[in-house]
Amino acid sequence: MSLRTDITSARKVFRNIIRSRRTRREIVRREREFPRPEAGTIRIAVYFADTRVNLYQIRQWYAPLRELAKVHPVAIITRSPGSALTINEESGLPVMYLRSVVELEEFVAEQDIRIVLYVNQNTKNFQMFRYGRMWHTFINHGESDKMYMTTNQFKAYDYALVAGQAAIDRLSRKLWDFDVERKALPIGRPQADHFAGEGELPYTPDERTVVLYAPTWEGDRPAAAYGSIASHGVALAEAVLASPRHRLVYRPHPRSGVIDEVYRAANERIIQAIAAANAQDASARHVFDDGPALGWQLAHADVAITDISAMVYDRLATGRPIIVARPVSPDAEIDEEGFLGSAEWLRAPEAGRVLELVEKVQGDPAARENLEHWARHHFGDTSPGATTARFHAAIEQLMGEWARHAELHAGEPRSSESDPLDDEDDEGMPGGGD
Structure with missing residues (x-):
């Protein structure tokens, strides 16, 4: 049974590798559909490292993000070629496929990213966490009373945009020494304005x-x-x-x-x-x-x-x-x-x-x-437009905090944030490399 399992896993890895390489070639062929934003224009990035199986987590944010992009340009950073192709077709937002950490570093260096939004807890989020002069903000992919909503991983982010008082109460009960009042910003459910x-x-x-x-x-x-x-x-x-x-x-x-x-x-x-x-x-x-x-x-x-x-x-x-x-x-x-x-x-x-x-x-x-x-x-207030207004207000609050800290630390040298050892490619892993 063990040998059979190993063979099945090996076949799956091989299929993932072939599929990933084929999809990357497709991105190269359709390069014109992925225009690179002009340097210095992107201040908000959405980081999505997952494969297509979890696209439902970011799809629900398309409409609120398009609305936000009318105020602050937004780009979606992807690490999976399959996700990049699909999100580019669906989202109506600029999509960057950055396979390696080197490519990620180059994009961060040329842009003015101040806020990074995360919709899930993918382990590759930590490759983005290395950058200290931006707010890493968890926006989740839904409000619920699942155990996922009180994971200790909330502490990894500078801020979390949460739905409302229930989320604040839940985090207060479940997490030790988590500064809910400062780090959890209630915004309601912006998606509901577009349902x-x-x-x-x-x-x-x-x-x-x-x-x-x-x-x-x-x-x-x-x-x-x-x-x-x-x-x-x-x-x-x-x-x-x-x-x-x-x-x-x-x-x-x-x-x-x-x-x-x-x-x-x-x-x-x-x-x-x-x-x-x-x-x-x-x-x-x-x-x-x-x-x-x-x-x-x-x-x-x-x-x-x-x-x-x-x-x-x-x-x-x-x-x-x-x-x-x-x-x-x-x-x-x-x-x-x-x-x-x-x-x-x-x-x-x-x-x-x-x-x-x-x-x-x-x-x-x-x-x-x-x-x-x-x-x-x-x-909170679920009348039409109210939750979108709170979402935008939270973003403006973070932009204001970014500006305050930038002024406090003006003139300080930027430390090196690269670590080539983390430049992984998981295309061969089961479930990855789409």
């Missing part, structure tokens, strides 16, 4: 109640096993698909089934069930959604069913009904100090009767009041 316009509806609205089911992946350890596809998903989907009064929009996490074969099989079964239901009744227009745009699903669904993930809070920001699938893993950490303490839970044995709960949350005034309360607690 309604993100993507065209794949169906024509009618009398059917639209139920969004947006589960997360299975997780890589018991404490992070929040995914419901294998435990709730099939029964839930079958119940909605069987109803002539409902439409299912199924948007699974892009990593669903990457580890667990049972989870992957359940995901495929739901996708097949949607196709079969549409073949039987073309007017139903049930949707399997794996597209890059996230927004219309949250803004237009009558009821959303999610797992414990950022999708709970993206939906909460809209103020519309939410049901949360209760994890079956006894080890999955559930922080019930916030919204989850009063959420409408869907337990696995009840998944086949999900439409009863759908009707309940739609017609319950107390549930609506509860959502409004927690939306304010997690995001």
Whole structure:
């Protein structure tokens, strides 16, 4: 078994190397599509070192970043050729593919970067952290009550832009000696200002109640096993698909089934069930959604069913009904100090009767009041444009702090920040080199 595993891993490494080299050649061929920003023009960089499998983490920031770029030029720095190609096609922002640390150093030297934004905790973030005369700022890829939201890695950043009071309370409870008041800046959820316009509806609205089911992946350890596809998903989907009064929009996490074969099989079964239901009744227009745009699903669904993930809070920001699938893993950490303490839970044995709960949350005034309360607690003012204004204000605050420190240290020599030993290329690593 060990030899077979080694052979499989070796083949995967080889495929990654070939794919990475092919993609790099494609970037060279399309060089004109990657114009280099004029020297000294970029003051804000978004650093994304991940491969295409995690593009969902930066995609949700495209619209807010395009809005920010109207005030301060923004460039996205990528380290994966595949990510560079896709982000360049999708984002509407300048994209730099900087494979090596030497290339990264050259770009930093020619620009006037004052703020670097990070959407995840990729280990290659540390190759960017070496630069001391800029603010390294974690903006995350969603608000949630997952354990990820209180990782000690928050301390690696100069600042973190967080959603609101719930995030500040969460960090205060969980992290020792973390200066939350100074380092955590609440901005709400800027993405929510763009949800309604993100993507065209794949169906024509009618009398059917639209139920969004947006589960997360299975997780890589018991404490992070929040995914419901294998435990709730099939029964839930079958119940909605069987109803002539409902439409299912199924948007699974892009990593669903990457580890667990049972989870992957359940995901495929739901996708097949949607196709079969549409073949039987073309007017139903049930949707399997794996597209890059996230927004219309949250803004237009009558009821959303999610797992414990950022999708709970993206939906909460809209103020519309939410049901949360209760994890079956006894080890999955559930922080019930916030919204989850009063959420409408869907337990696995009840998944086949999900439409009863759908009707309940739609017609319950107390549930609506509860959502409004927690939306304010997690995001503050959610009126149109308010969270974008707070995002821009936080950026201006950091720009002001940068200018203050630059004046304090004017005339000091710039220390060498290069370390050639860190100039790695992970194209051969499993899961890398796309």
